[in-house]
Amino acid sequence: MSLTIEVSLISGRRVSLEAQPDEFLHAVRLRAQRALAVGKGRLLKSSGEVLDGESLVSEGGIKDGDSLTLQLRGVQICSAVDAVAAILGDGSVVTWDDAGYGGDNSAIHNQLKNVQQIQATNRAFAAILDDGDVVTWGDTDFGGDSSAVQDQLKAVQQIQATNAAFAAIRDDGSVVCWGSAACGGDSSAVRDQLKHAQRIQANKSAFAAILGDGSVVTWGQAGYGGDSSAVRKRLKDVQQIQAAAWAFAAILSDGSVVTWGRSSSGGTSTAVEAQLKNVRQIQATEDAFAAILADGSVVAWGLARFGGSTSAVAGKLKNVQQIQAAAWAFAAIRSDGCVVCWGDANCGGDIRAVEDRLQNVQQIQASGRAFAAILGDGSVVSWGSAPSGGNSSAVQDELRNVEQIQASKSAFAAIRSDGYVVTWGSPGSGGDSTAVHAQLKNVQQVQASERAFVAILGDGSVVTWGDEDYGGDSSAVEDQLRSI
Incomplete structure (x- = not known):
């Protein structure tokens, strides 16, 4: 006996369909998409529960007269170095190119349903599903194999990645890591400190986590930001962290800045520390940082020829609204719409x-x-x-x-x-x-x-x-x- 169901878009457009109890839900979805002339989406019950397309109508608990929602989502793209992953509108994932870099997800394809977010190292991917579980694939040495921590990868809210490791924050604030130990895949040395994590930032080889009390925990390659012990006492009331390739810079609640990591790449800011007051925003090239202050002026540090010195344009850096960074140069937009650049001339600094x-x-x-x-x-x-x-x-x-x-x-x-x-x-x-x-x-x-x-x-x-x-x-x- 057929059922009559109504499928609606968020916009209010709707269509009435006849469905059979032994019909697959993905077939119902396809018919709804065609009738509404829209792209891929996923079916939701009135409770907000996502319906599994591989289930039958009867298995989904659909009754005659029920109303479903077709939720449309744009395609989202994430890329490793030699592979690409796309989250389609229905929450499934398509990958292509080099299999060794994550371009082939056939081994775990059936697990990739209702995907919310994907992150990538250089050669692997990690996907968060809508139930907070995590699925990984790609080069095992770069985080493609999470089997050792799979039992811990539940209720995940966020994932960040270095070149070769992943770090995931669960909804209880705990952190789970995997991948190359040298790039932050092993957080055992700081596990007891990693509680109530709010956000994670990553450079190429290390992680920095802001905890609920505003303190910071770091791990990964020590010389490249994985060891913040020298500045730990100063890392209080941290609001945000920016990363260069091999160093970190943290903005505190009072607008001051604390840096660590490779000194030549901006990990040491002592030369400009007195100027770093009321900092509003920080951007980074690979080897330098630039901070916009509350008055619209700019302070830079790190390798001078890669953006760490503003001496050539100091008189022009006024009323700066935003800064963009290439690999070795900065470009600042002023409130009058003019642009000021510095850093490597061959990289846009001139x-x-x-x-x-x-x-x-x-x-x-x-x-x-x-x-x-x-x-x-x-x-x-x-x-x-x-x-x-x-x-x-x-x-x-x-x-x-x-x-x-x-x-x-x-x-x-x-x-x-x-x-x-x-x-x-x-x-x-x-x-x-x-x-x-x-x-x-x-x-x-x-x-x-x-x-x-x-x-x-x-x-x-x-x-x-x-x-x-x-x-x-x-x-x-x-x-x-x-x-x-």
Whole structure:
């Protein structure tokens, strides 16, 4: 005997369907999606419970006259160095490219349901499910095997990753780690201290956890921030932590800053400590930090040639609103819409060639060695290393009405208001999208791996380009990535 059920979108649109008790729920979902002309989603009961698509209607406790909700979610992308993982609208996961880096999740594919979040080390992935469980895959030496701590990976709220290890915060504030011990995968030495953790920050080789009382616990490579014993007494009432490649900087509640890690990379800030008062925000290159103070001035420290010194532009750093960082240079946007840069000249630290064009700047994006700024009229100005996207002259006429820019390590992709995408920079890193030009229509969002891009279209489908070994070729999983 068939049942009549109603399936609604959050917007209020709804459809009435006939369903059989022995029909799979994913079939009901597909029919609802088609009837409502929407992309992938997941079915929820009125209680908010997510229905398992592999269950029958009868097993899901669905009764005649019940109302279900079809929850739509955009595709989310996460990338390791040589692999990409996409969370689809129904909470399932698709991966592609190098299997050794997490590009093949076939061994645990059936476990990847109702995925909420994915994090990646260089060669592995970790997914948090909606019930707080965690599923991992990829290179075992980089965190792809969590079997040793699987019993502890329950009720997980957040995951952070170094190059080769993961750290997860559970809802009771305890922390579970796995992966390379050298990169923070072993927190046994500080386990007794890791209670009531609120947030975790990571650099390439170490973790720093802010506890509920505002204190900090660190672990991982000692010289690169894993050992904070020298400043432990000062790490009180910590509000946020920023990481460079090999060091950390913490902002305290009184606006002062405490640093630790590799001294040359900003782990020591004694030379500017007296200036670090009323700090509002900190950004970092790989080897330097820059802090915006409450009065809009900027203080920098670390390796001078990589952004640790503002002496060349000190008179210009006033009323700064935000800072963006490339690998070895900073770009600051002032309240008047002008831009000030410093650091490695070949990495975007020298803007003399484009300075007169950088007016009314709204936002800045950075690749590894270049910057791209969106102006108030929707045009774009880029500078820095030309092979990394610092020269956009070849596509300048197309860069109009730009709303968003994303960057791989050596290329940029800009989304215009008409849903068209413009790319430039290294062709091998996604700077050349001519092969998929005809498909890039009605683009809603673009994400980047190290050398490739992924575009999410309005119908929920996905288009990829760039280095095929870094996620630029998704043809092997095209059917799975196509919105139903």
